[in-house]
Amino acid sequence: SQTIHQWPATLVQPVGSPLSLECTVEGTSNPNLYWYRQAAGRGLQLLFYSVGIGQISSEVPQNLSASRPQDRQFILSSKKLLLSDSGFYLCAWSAFSAGRTDTQYFGPGTRLTVL
């Protein structure tokens, strides 16, 4: 069966510090991978998605970046965090498709607080 992991589960960082969130998927090959941000009490905002190693599409301009160094690893980074980066970050995977139409399976999330 497929599983998806995220770490850390919670993170408190000062403004201006760097960020690295990691997501890994097990039990599937060549998945589509996604990073979402969810502000408190709000829906999901798609940040990045990837259909393969080194292939990253950005949905929203911001000070965040994403990388996919391995087939089942997706990393969300920032060089300098802003207060507005606080939120709940979710990684998800779906079966490979050129679009983003297949069912997405979510990880447990990372709660990021920027102070």
Place this chain on the structure above:
Amino acid sequence: TQLLEQSPQFLSIQEGENLTVYCNSSSVFSSLQWYRQEPGEGPVLLVTVVTGGEVKKLKRLTFQFGDARKDSSLHITAAQPGDTGLYLCAGVEDDMRFGAGTRLTVKP
């Protein structure tokens, strides 16, 4: 870009009551999905509806896809505290877009 509107945004009811939440759009979708998200966790898929007019039941939950495939509803019968969570709908066409969700609280 599809815009999915979910209503109500918040809903607080007593255990045993029935409720319906809605997901509406001006766009036509090839399918629509409902997810439930509990606090501090990722969303979990509940159901996918594909055919206009389709009705699917999962125990006390009934999902309906509109005839025109632009809207959907989720009806919960005899709500329980375990139903508490954020209910998200996601419309699928060229890609998948999520609504902002309905936050349901069921009080014992």
